[in-house]
Amino acid sequence: MRGMAKFVEPVRILAVVLIALAIGFVITALVSKEPAQAYTALLTGPLPRISFENGFAIKNINRFGNWLEESTTLILLGLAVSIVFRARQFSLGAEGQMLLGALMTAVIALKLSLPFPAHMLLALAAAMIIGFLWGLIPGLLKAYLSVDEIVSTLMLNVIALQLFDLLLFNWLRDPAAGFVGTAPFPASAVLPLLIPGTRVSLMTILMLIAVVVAWFLMARTPFGFELKMLGANRKFAEYGGVNTKRVIALSMAVSGILAGLAGAHLSMGLLKRLTINLSPGLGFEGIVVALLARNDPRWVLLAGLFYGYLRTGAQIMERSSDVTREVVLIIQAIIILLITAERLFPFVQQWVQLRRSRGEAVVEAG
């Protein structure tokens, strides 16, 4: 029976993804003159093309790179969300933690001058520390004062955004730039490039390490076990001797470290500077990744790669067809709705049975 359940869950998730993609296609077909081409671009765009015309060459390596870059950020955010969701804490603070992480890297990058590895490492550490602290605030408030974490994290997101703008406008902004943004970071504070022709950087390796660490933390340490117990039943965990207050506070703080790193990836890896409106809403994208992965870090890797693929494909689709990339948000919303619908399949079954029995009744009556 247990083996059966293990098998059913991935199939269910796969079915949900396929249904969501199918609905996405129907929506695309409604507005597009060339829905098949658009959807082909969405689903195959990020793949590099291997060409044999002038000898062996790989084309579109930048698209492949975009996929990895996008996935790196999403996996970090997905890990951040997984940790809090595992403890059943609805912290929505990743957005603010990410923004402040990026902000701190800019402060270190532009206001200090240090040699290469030290400068970069210090900036990364700053992003992680601020993420930890910004996550610790709602964690402590929830643990010791029962302050609802949804409202507190949403409010801390607003404060973080204002802090971001405040420092950017008044302190970090480069007046010579034609837009609201900082000067480019010095090379000593930029993440080293991994694949030439793309922006895939050291952060992709750090992300892989983060996946392993998060998996180890959640599956092989007492903290991970306490996290799981807390998520299953707080009263029971308390009865079992878990210091639930500490675990609640720490779950949100540790989650913040990863969101802070995601912010550092945006500034030190992708943009190599700070700009206004860094990436509104991106902090919420970790949720779909965590849900697809059922809060398991190993599956977060896969789910993040999948969702990153979809987002990159959507950008390519937007450039090469008459469909905007926002279709991927619609697909994402459908995935969340269907994946969290525990009673979806029983409900459909019941409905079909009802229809069938009605049909039979009609046949019998006729």
Place this chain on the structure above:
Amino acid sequence: MSLEVVLQSIFSAAFIATVIRVATPLILPAMGGLLSDLGGVINIALEGIMLAAAFTGVIVSGFAPQWFPGAPAWSYPWLGALAGVLVGMAMGWLIAFFHLELKTDIILTGLAMNILASGATVFLMFSFTGDKGSTSTLASARLPSLQIPFVNNVPVLGTLLNGENGTGYNIMSYLAFVLVVVIWIFLYRTPAGVHLRATGEMPDAAQSVGIDIRRVRYQALVASGFCAALGGLYLSMGYLSIFQANMTAGRGFIALAVIFLGNRHPIGALIAALIFGTASALGTRLGTMAIPPQIVEMIPPAVTIAALIIYNIRRRARINAAARRFQEQATS
């Protein structure tokens, strides 16, 4: 730029008029969120519902001449508003359906609705207008403002009652204040209001006395969709007369905070919304002076967190006191 100038600009009728305008899109969704929250079903999707309604109102009123050739021109804004409200209610119903029938987590369902709205509005805006940023190419309608007659010549009163331009406030601003009163009466003076609060406070007890809690929650979520939609319509058909991508800019989330800051009471929420509105209006004013507007904008969220802390400390003290009394009684 002395303190005097600042104070003068704050304690002016024009400033109060601005506050009312800025607070309207917070009061309306907060009233909706309050209804569902008191019914025990928190609605995180206020933001998305506002956005979807704002978009629908602009599109339907803008295309009304083509879609409803027989309709008179004065009806265009109302057709848009009607469509927007229907979309908002439909979204509220969908949340209820997914949560109550399919047993989804209501918070995740709400988040999914927000994501759906922010994606679908841009997606559809592009296919309707060919633009992804705003509907500025579409001539959409504005909901009327109500001008109170005869007071414009009275110095302070004219500005206070009809705004700086003397054209009056948008009808949605009046509706916001009316709604606060209506919801207060509903919650505390009608049986249905008692049923709603009972459903939220103690669902099992409510059910045991024959309240259909499922139906109450359906109604609460649809009603919250209705109110949030009004807030969204105000943004795109009153405050501005276009739709912009993500124009709600977090107001739906702030409305949630407003509910908590207002101690889950309609009058409290109204006051909280006015506090947020004041800070926002103040931020814009001070922006022209030496104080960065971001600092002022940080105050309301910080106040919200502080209010939540104080509320919980007091609640804990109350519980402890009750426990102590109980123990004393038990031992004596």
